[in-house]
Amino acid sequence: xxxxxxxxxxxxxxxxxxxVVDALSSSPDTTLYVFTKRWLFTAWDNYTDATGGxxxxxxxxxxxxxxxxxxxxxxxxxxxxxxxxxxxxxYLPASYGSRYDFDKGLCY
Numbered sequence: 001x002x003x004x005x006x007x008x009x010x011x012x013x014x015x016x017x018x019x020v021v022d023a024l025s026s027s028p029d030t031t032l033y034v035f036t037k038r039w040l041f042t043a044w045d046n047y048t049d050a051t052g053g054x055x056x057x058x059x060x061x062x063x064x065x066x067x068x069x070x071x072x073x074x075x076x077x078x079x080x081x082x083x084x085x086x087x088x089x090x091y092l093p094a095s096y097g098s099r100y101d102f103d104k105g106l107c108y
Contacts (some may be wrong), residue, residue: 002058003035004040004058021050036055058066
């Protein structure tokens with residue numbers, strides 16, 4: 001998610017933070033990554049923490065944004081550390097759930 005604002009609800013009555021945290025943490029395979037201004041990290045950390053996600057600084061630096069986005073893709077595409085130890089570098093079959101070229105460092 002990309003946001004330069006605090007978390008907010010326009011429902012009446014407003015949606016409590018804990019209700020959103022509970023919904024996120026109970027959703028299987030949901031991980032929330034938030035790009036926001038550094039001074040807004042405390043507004044979003046409850047949500048990212050509940051899903052094992054991460055906060056990233058919303059920046060005008062394209063290299064930093066690229067690196068941050070690639071770290072998310074690496075987390076999604078790379079097999080777990082245990083699985084990496086057991087396999088040699090190669091393209092993984094689609095049935096494995098991800099295809100990662102270890103030589104090029106790319107996820108396909």
